[in-house]
Amino acid sequence: MVKLAHLKRLAAPVYWSTHKKGYTWTYSPSPGPHKKNECIPLAIIIRDILNLAESGKEAEKIVKNREIIVDGKVRKDPRYPVGMFDVISIPKLDKNFRLIPYKGGLKLVEIPKEEANKKIVKIVNKTAVKGGKIQLNLNDGKNILLNENKYKTHDSLLIELPSLKILDHIEMKEGNLVMVFSGRRSGKIGKILKVYEGKFSTKPRLECEIENTKIEVLKEDAIVIGREEPLLKVVDYE
Numbered sequence: 001m002v003k004l005a006h007l008k009r010l011a012a013p014v015y016w017s018t019h020k021k022g023y024t025w026t027y028s029p030s031p032g033p034h035k036k037n038e039c040i041p042l043a044i045i046i047r048d049i050l051n052l053a054e055s056g057k058e059a060e061k062i063v064k065n066r067e068i069i070v071d072g073k074v075r076k077d078p079r080y081p082v083g084m085f086d087v088i089s090i091p092k093l094d095k096n097f098r099l100i101p102y103k104g105g106l107k108l109v110e111i112p113k114e115e116a117n118k119k120i121v122k123i124v125n126k127t128a129v130k131g132g133k134i135q136l137n138l139n140d141g142k143n144i145l146l147n148e149n150k151y152k153t154h155d156s157l158l159i160e161l162p163s164l165k166i167l168d169h170i171e172m173k174e175g176n177l178v179m180v181f182s183g184r185r186s187g188k189i190g191k192i193l194k195v196y197e198g199k200f201s202t203k204p205r206l207e208c209e210i211e212n213t214k215i216e217v218l219k220e221d222a223i224v225i226g227r228e229e230p231l232l233k234v235v236d237y238e
Helices: 042-049 056-064
Strands: 006-008 024-027 039-041 081-083 087-090 097-100 103-109 119-130 135-137 143-144 156-160 167-171 177-179 188-197 203-211 213-218 223-228
Touching: 039 042, 042 056, 042 081, 119 223, 156 223, 167 223, 177 203, 188 213
Parallel strands: none
Antiparallel strands: 006 024, 039 081, 087 097, 097 103, 119 135, 119 156, 135 143, 156 167, 177 188, 177 223, 188 203, 203 213
């Protein structure tokens, strides 16, 4: 019988860095803020990517001992799904990491301590709720409740963790920087040259300059990360 908490190692994405030999099963992400194919289970990050444990049991012990913080909150589920731009903090090691997109999927990049309580999120939807308030639905499953409707879908917010206080607002408009997080250009950064709104069956898209080449990207596949420079470290410079 297939265990719901696990999946076959051979079926795991390459960017999980799990060993394909020696074991049949590996961790399957818990239901959560990120899709199954857009995240990495926390135990795999600890054991296979950061090499902080030699076995799954050791990785689980680290998590259950409340030694790992994700987006400012202690996570005790070894299968917790960590996704794009999520911040992993390990106080015992005084280390902080951000999960970033790249062509092969997702990878960790170490970030400075002063960025560990900040995160860039994308507004994927807005909902009117009781009392005339507006709820912003963010790409990482979080929600922010506001008294006024002043932000647009597809714009980005720089938020404080874990309070979700809005520190900055970056519009998806000409001149700003975006990062592509889907397809063969995943992880690439470019400048927006033009914004095209969707019509009938045509999805909203962006004309961007990436590596001196003009390309078109769907709005849903890009996230605004800054103006002249990214607001946070979102690439691996090494």
